[in-house]
Amino acid sequence: MNNRIWIALFLLLFIGACTKSVVEHFIGFERPENFPAPHYHFETNPVTKEGFELGRKLFYDPILSRNNTISCGTCHIQSAAFTHHGHDVSHGIDDKLGTRNSPAIMNLAWGKSFFWDGGVFDLDLQPIAPITNEVEMDEKIANVIAKLQRSPEYPNLFARAFGSPEINTERLMKALSQFMVMLISSDSKYDQVMRGEGAVFTSDEQEGYELFKTHCGGCHKEPLFTDESFRDNGIGIGPFNDEGRYQITLNENDRYKFKVPSLRNLRYTAPYMHDGRFITLEGVLEHYSHRIKNTANLDPLLIRNGEPGLKLGTDEQKKIIAFLNTLNDEKFVTNKRFSAP
Amino acid sequence: MNTYIRLALAATLFLVSCSKDKDQPNETATSDLSIEFDNIAGDMNLHLNTGTYYNASGESFTVTTLMYYISNISLKRADGSVYTVPQEDSYFLIQEDVAESRFAKVKVPEGDYTSLQFIVGVDSLRSTMDISERKGVLDPAQNRGMYWEWNSGYIFFKMEGTSPAAPGDNKFRYHIGFFGGYSSPTLNNIRTVNIDLTQGGIARVRSGRTSNIHLMVDVSKVFSGVHSFRIEDQPTAMFNTFTATVADNLPSMFRHDHTEN
Numbered sequence: 014m015n016n017r018i019w020i021a022l023f024l025l026l027f028i029g030a031c032t033k034s035v036v037e038h039f040i041g042f043e044r045p046e047n048f049p050a051p052h053y054h055f056e057t058n059p060v061t062k063e064g065f066e067l068g069r070k071l072f073y074d075p076i077l078s079r080n081n082t083i084s085c086g087t088c089h090i091q092s093a094a095f096t097h098h099g100h101d102v103s104h105g106i107d108d109k110l111g112t113r114n115s116p117a118i119m120n121l122a123w124g125k126s127f128f129w130d131g132g133v134f135d136l137d138l139q140p141i142a143p144i145t146n147e148v149e150m151d152e153k154i155a156n157v158i159a160k161l162q163r164s165p166e167y168p169n170l171f172a173r174a175f176g177s178p179e180i181n182t183e184r185l186m187k188a189l190s191q192f193m194v195m196l197i198s199s200d201s202k203y204d205q206v207m208r209g210e211g212a213v214f215t216s217d218e219q220e221g222y223e224l225f226k227t228h229c230g231g232c233h234k235e236p237l238f239t240d241e242s243f244r245d246n247g248i249g250i251g252p253f254n255d256e257g258r259y260q261i262t263l264n265e266n267d268r269y270k271f272k273v274p275s276l277r278n279l280r281y282t283a284p285y286m287h288d289g290r291f292i293t294l295e296g297v298l299e300h301y302s303h304r305i306k307n308t309a310n311l312d313p314l315l316i317r318n319g320e321p322g323l324k325l326g327t328d329e330q331k332k333i334i335a336f337l338n339t340l341n342d343e344k345f346v347t348n349k350r351f352s353a354p
Numbered sequence: 355m356n357t358y359i360r361l362a363l364a365a366t367l368f369l370v371s372c373s374k375d376k377d378q379p380n381e382t383a384t385s386d387l388s389i390e391f392d393n394i395a396g397d398m399n400l401h402l403n404t405g406t407y408y409n410a411s412g413e414s415f416t417v418t419t420l421m422y423y424i425s426n427i428s429l430k431r432a433d434g435s436v437y438t439v440p441q442e443d444s445y446f447l448i449q450e451d452v453a454e455s456r457f458a459k460v461k462v463p464e465g466d467y468t469s470l471q472f473i474v475g476v477d478s479l480r481s482t483m484d485i486s487e488r489k490g491v492l493d494p495a496q497n498r499g500m501y502w503e504w505n506s507g508y509i510f511f512k513m514e515g516t517s518p519a520a521p522g523d524n525k526f527r528y529h530i531g532f533f534g535g536y537s538s539p540t541l542n543n544i545r546t547v548n549i550d551l552t553q554g555g556i557a558r559v560r561s562g563r564t565s566n567i568h569l570m571v572d573v574s575k576v577f578s579g580v581h582s583f584r585i586e587d588q589p590t591a592m593f594n595t596f597t598a599t600v601a602d603n604l605p606s607m608f609r610h611d612h613t614e615n
Binding site: 144154186261 | 484485488489494501503506536
């Protein structure tokens with residue numbers, strides 16, 4: 014063979030390798046154009062294909078629970094935007110009931126705190142709580158690690174993700190974080206309108222959007238539809254006397270305050286509120302319009318002309334709901350990439 | 355005085371200064387120092403589950419669990435200069451049921467140390483660091499439950515036990531945490547302890563040997579260090595503002611007994 018043929022062969026191989034790498038190219042974390050910079054610390058936990066896939070496998074693996082029956086995915090179901098559709102509170106291990114509505118897992122890379130009371134300030138520390146909670150997964154992290162070490166596949170998967178087969182708290186948490194930060198919901202009609210991708214609001218949706226900005230946007234800040242703050246929205250004390258943010262800060266001004274939840278994907282996430290007390294959006298809108306309870310820490314934004322309640326008429330409520338329905342992201346709840354492997 | 359005597363005296367002085375020089379610390383060399391946390395209750399050695407002790411209010415109690423964090427150790431020399439142990443080497447979880455955990459072992463430059471400072475708990479900076487900076491006793495998921503997983507933060511001090519004075523189940527539980535809060539201020543129950551070593555013996559740290567500063571840690575002071583309270587009135591302090599009162603009492607538990615050089 015002469016030199017030219019050799020060169021040609023090398024070039025072919027090179028191009029072949031290139032093509033292959035393009036086919037397998039992993040799309041890591043990408044900020045949607047209409048979203049702000051994320052809050053998560055990617056510099057200490059960059060998302061890789063191997064880490065993401067390991068996190069996904071762990072997320073759906075009941076090995077994380079005491080008796081290997083409950084996975085993260087048990088109460089965070091993709092078709093329900095990673096909440097527990099139809100459950101006011103979730104049933105965890107041995108069918109034990111919690112006291113709060115399972116929050117939707119979406120856009121957590123922008124989350125500054127986690128849980129309804131914001132008690133956890135770093136996503137990497139979040140999974141410890143449900144794994145060890147006695148009504149959720151009731152397992153010790155040391156046991157989880159021992160089980161993963163004994164498994165035929167996990168040491169190898171950890172080695173691929175982190176460079177060695179060692180399994181420790183940090184790697185377990187960081188793999189789960191890599192999966193969770195990738196759960197981005199940013200392809201609703203609202204997003205398409207905002208990004209100028211050709212979608213157009215109907216007149217009801219547009220009017221609803223204007224009403225939303227006037228009455229709701231103060232707390233449900235666009236584009237994530239939460240300002241991450243803690244507020245008393247006047248729903249009154251629930252059946253478990255859950256004191257919310259107060260239990261974290263012991264500050265009287267935080268009693269009965271809860272995290273402002275995102276309003277994305279409401280079609281999939283009913284029931285609503287921290288204890289899942291409202292079954293329908295109509296019920297929620299009626300609450301904000303006429304049923305606000307004037308509790309000690311009631312949010313001032315819910316007081317109009319000295320009276321609690323937004324006093325929205327039926328037509329206004331309907332239009333706001335029409336707008337809220339533009340926040341549903343079907344691609345997010347059906348994306349195979351986020352499904353159990 | 356004749357010349358010989360003068361010479362002899364001078365020689366003696368020289369020798370004395372020589373031998374003193376020999377014991378002069380070489381501050382460029384480091385050596386081992388341990389701080390021993392010897393848990394007691396009043397006048398008695400502490401024994402989990404079996405011993406019965408009394409607090410200042412005369413209530414009897416038995417201790418079933420005792421664990422606490424010691425961190426951010428620094429030592430002061432007679433000239434006032436301070437050596438701070440590198441922070442990453444300065445976290446210890448003292449566990450009454452794990453005998454070897456009673457020693458906080460650090461490396462310090464040779465020197466004569468006249469006082470000791472540490473905090474009971476984990477500083478706020480470490481409490482908010484990336485999980486990669488929280489290994490060993492700081493592992494938030496594998497530190498024997500010394501962490502509030504639903505309200506991210508270490509439990510600095512945990513003492514549980516039984517007392518006939520405790521209403522209901524006769525149990526008392528003191529879990530003292532709160533580092534000051536991440537995004538909203540909370541209680542800050544981190545407490546600093548200063549121990550003077552000049553009465554019980556300064557630590558003369560030299561190469562080739564380990565100095566051991568032996569501290570007595572009197573758990574009965576939990577009830578009466580600065581503020582006196584009764585188990586009957588406050589059998590539980592975990593997640594309430596009363597924890598600040600208990601935290602105030604914690605530094606009084608520590609006293610220097612002696613130093614082995």
